[in-house]
Amino acid sequence: MTTSLHPAVERADLLTGLKRYEEARELLARRLAEDPEDIRAWIELARTHLGDKENGAEALAATERALALNPEHIGALLTHTSALRIGGRFPETEGVLREVIRLAPDYWFGYARLADWLWRLRMLSSGKSNGGQIQREDMTAGLREADLIAQEAIRLGPEEVYAYEVAWLIADMSGDHAAAARMDEAILRLDPQHERALARRTRKAATAPGVKAAEAATLYADALASTPDSTPMRQGLDAASYRLLRGLRWLALLCLALAAAGIDLFQTDGETQRELPLVLGQRLWDLVPMAVIWGLGALLRYRRLRAGVRVNLLSLIRRLAWARVVLGQAAWAMLCALLITQVPWTERTVPIVLFWAGLVPSLATMWFDRPRNG
Structure with a gap:
């Protein structure tokens, strides 16, 4: 019986x-023709079937051949569990994984894999026994049982990311957010570029109460520097960038309100409205607060953004499309504000129309477009 890894199996x-996978299977077929008792070749053959369209039947056949040669081979048993799951025999995996733990009580992966699948198995069993309805007490008991096994996996493999990933999933399913956060910290300690853990931590920080759009965008941009292919981080950066664009619309509406105040557009009790038309100096002076608003609220803020955020x-x-709509609404509101202040109107009828024309389109979509960030 072959115990060492043959070069063909290694390739x-x-x-x-x-x-x-096809090339791998060709190599393995030749190797098994030479030595049909090469367990590692049978295991590798099963792996090719699991990876290529998840062919459970072929994978099961290969692992069964390997186990026929050595029923206590840990690698064959673990690969067999994957083949059982893909082959529609998921409930059988628990017994095989418990056999792995019995044979290798100090091997962390057996515990981690059992913990990862055990709570799912308990839920399937509960649903099957209760007409498709998973009982809460069964779910709680299954998660508790799986968590104990996951903690043992962490104890045996304190530097193994997968063990912490399983513990995080169990904590998340249990609603234990504090434990899930600890698992994320442990994962990132071992793998600072772990995509899912980094995405969760960044999302939590970016969506915390009081975090402004620019801060959120910076957090997502920093995370993308570590995981440039992360879809959740790109979506988060898009959402934060969209919030920044919505902020421009608020600046434009503030300028519109100042324009209305500048020519006393709406009469208040006890006050006399300014005489129209306004003198040129007053009309020019009305531009000053608008320039300050855009200079501090937009231009300076934009220049302080990270280059990646500006590009995004x-x-x-x-x-x-909604980003262009928001930008267009801001530009339209500013145009109305400029027309109200800079044209020497002799009466207020047209400025009032302009005011409502600049305000209503933004108000009509301000809350509706909140989720339209991507």
Whole structure:
């Protein structure tokens, strides 16, 4: 019986890692023709079937051949559990995984895999026994049982990310947010670029009460620097960038309100409205607060943004129709504000129309477009 890894099996393992399953199977077929008792070759053959369209039947056949040669081979047993799950025999995996733990009580992965699947198995069993309805007490008991096993996996493999991932999932399913946060910290300690843990931590920080859009965008941009291919981080950056664009609309509406106040657009009790038309100096002076608002609220703020956030703002405007709508509404409101203040009106009828024309489109969509960030 072959115990060492044959060069052909080693090459097949590399090909499987590259998802070149057909080539790997050709190598393994030749190897097994030479030595049909090569357990590692049978295991690797099963892995090619699991990776290529998840062919459970072929994978099961290969692992059963391996286990026929050595029923206590840990690698064969673990691969067999994957084949059972893909092959529609998921409930059988618990017994096999408990056998792995019996044979290798100090091997962390057996515990981690059992914890990962056990609570799912308990829920399936509960649903099957209760007409498709999972009982809460069964779910709680299953998660508690799985958590104890996951903690043992962490004790045996304190530097193994997968053990913490399983513990995080169990804590999250249990609603124990504090424990889930501790698991995320442990995961990021071991793997600072772990995509899912980094995404969860960044989302939590970016959506915390009081966090402004620019801060949220910076958090997501920092996370993307570590995980540039992370879809959740890109979506989060888009959402924060969209909030920044919505902020521009508020600036425009503030300028519109100042324009209305500048020519006493609406009469108040006990006060006499300014005489129209306003003199040129007054009309020019009305531009000053608007310039300050845009200079401090938009230009300076934009210049302080990280380069990646500024690039994403421009990209979002090109990609997202609602971003262009919001930007257009801000521009329209500012145009109305400028017309109200800079044209020497002799009566207030047209300025009032302009005021409502600038205000209503934004108010009509201000809350509706809140979720339209991507």
